Amino acid sequence: MIPDRAPFAEYPEHSRGRLVPEPISRTRNAFARDRDRIIHATAFRRLKEKTQVFVAHEGDHYRTRLTHSLEVAQIARSIAHALRLDTDLAETVALAHDLGHPPFGHSGEDELQAQMSAWGGFDHNVQTFRVVTRLEERYPGFDGLNLSWETVEGVVKHNGPVAHRLDEPAWKAIVDYTQGWDLRLDTFASLEAQAAAIADDIAYNNHDVDDGVQAGLFTLDDLAGVPLIGPVLHGVRQDWPGIDERMVRIEAVRRMIGVMVEDVLAETERRIEADAVRSTEDVRTARRPMVAFSPAMLADLGVLRKFLFERMYRHYRVNRTRSQARRILAEMFRLFMAEPETLPPEWSGKALAGDEARKARAVCDYIAGMTDRYAIEEHRKLFSLDLALDL
Template sequence: MSQTPLAPYAERADASRGRRFPEPPSRTRTAFARDRDRIIHATAFRRLKEKTQVFVAHEGDHYRTRLTHSLEVAQIARSLAHALRLDHDLAETIALAHDLGHPPFAHAGEDELVVQMVGHGGFDHNVQSFRVVTELEHRYPQFVGLNLSWETVEGVIKHNGPVTQRLDEPAWSSVRAYVEGGAAGWDLRLGGFASLEAQCAAIADDIAYNNHDVDDGVQAGLITLGELASVPIIGPILSEVRRDWPGVDDRMLRLEAVRRMIGVMVEDVLNETARRIEEDRIGSVEDVRTAGRTLVDFSPALKAELGVLRRFLFERMYRHYRVNRTRSQARRMLAQLFQLFMEEPEVMPPEWGDPARTEDRDARARAICDYIAGMTDRYAIEVHKKLFSLDLALDL
């Protein structure tokens, strides 16, 4: 079967703007497939297996972690790109990279690093993902970072839309410095939209987390299928599954409903995207970048229903007292680690502690922030125990 030709507005690996540090092309992979492989082999990617989504990684084997979430996002992004005749390798690559900068303990970890980095340059997980692929990963002798293609780097930092309005925020100073210090041809055009492939990765993130949070929330007993019956999107689908499969047990009901909900969202995005591409007369990759809006998106009707679902999840799941307890513990843990490292950087591993042994407290804070942001949930818990539990004083 011959491969479907790419659409005229799709990115093309053979027309890539290249890498910041030129390298010979691969004989076996396109430029974007090579980027994907570099991300998969990255240390930061492996650590995602024990970084939480909602639940702390040690609370159960069946709940999503950042790794399983990233894989689900990549699958959905690749499917969307294939249906839209885009480069699915690029969409998958950006999806796999989009959460590399998340610290341990999900949003609780990010919230605490934001607090600790006030006055020291700030923290933003999207910028941290950007820094992971352009600076923090050290795997090659000839350059720092992963030396990814221009289109991949652009997608990592811009998949949610233009970002020039954020460059004055302290946390985004590294992005500004990267662009201003870049080689010729490495202007990431931060005021424009990213490729349709990057937009597929962004919407796939929304599809994945809305569905797996429903799935995990029911499994954890934080919400029930009965409570979801009156919630838009999922409620009608639950009724539909019961009608199609009378007597189905709750486990299969949940699984089939989530599967169908993903399908509903994907079909909605495909239809709305096709409508916007036609309406805006998109005929090239340049048209995509200069468009006045996101092109890969939900329809207004589904977006409104998603708003109701998200409010339900926020009230009943994300702020459930059991989740609040975990958030509270996580924030206190990271705050104590950060403050201890600021005063005693010598207790950190040398690769992080040595850069932190400086009189420049902003530089010290950044080194500490990078160290903590790279931790898994389990590692952060272990380090905290070793540093704050007298029982483990001899096991340092």
């Protein structure tokens, strides 16, 4: 039987609390309460029509940011359970990690960064932070979700220390915030947050293989010589010689997730032992992340990512969608900057309440919160005269 929690796990009863103190819940610990607040957030619901590689209208079976976040949360929780960490915190950081993504995936982020270059830039990780600390408006007593210190820390630092990024204009929001609540930006986050970060890597590498095959960008045979997935496919076909290609794909992805999770567990346990990690402070002040892939797995993943980059992320069909997406956001951004009165009232008020930088940030926040489908429809209404009556 696995003991309750390891000494280097986070304990909700020892949380550093919330920026605005609140009474303790009778029904949930601090991290479970954070999780529930994220699930009920407007930004979380919008993830259902924000996509990874494919735009929402291209098909119902491809992953969205919402289904991706749920997959990441499941993997993160499994890793945390095996390592005797706090599963609620790992799940919470996983569910929150993509809240700041704009429509159209990385294409949307690239375009907003370009449009905001004169006014502080755009970074989806910082936007996630702004969503949970400011932009969500659900409580009369505070802006944002008033999450516990450990959850906010995990949102900001799940990929490692961020002190080296604080000179980037987009990170000013985090710099300002930490003047009043120190998130220790020069240290690692908890093991639970690290589990969520590596679960993200596991999930997207596997679902990009799955979605790429379904989209016809490449075949299972094309993957036969690719490390990691190739041997898994061979094993599936040996074990189940009579099944169809659809089931081969599904079983191979399932097995590959398992292989990657087992590798993470073995490497993490090795690092914890080698670095004598015995407490949460040891985790934060370590010389390297503790939750990690082995060198052999990283090498195999490098080859797989190269394959996906060449055959999927830069496929001409994906490039066309990326080009369209960037034009949609660029045209809307320029219009709203020139004519902020065309924004919905709750956003035009923010855009008109300050200088050009504040106007640009309000426009950016409005666009970043859009789903793919809403962005497409909003663009049509703004630029197609035949839709004027639908405004």
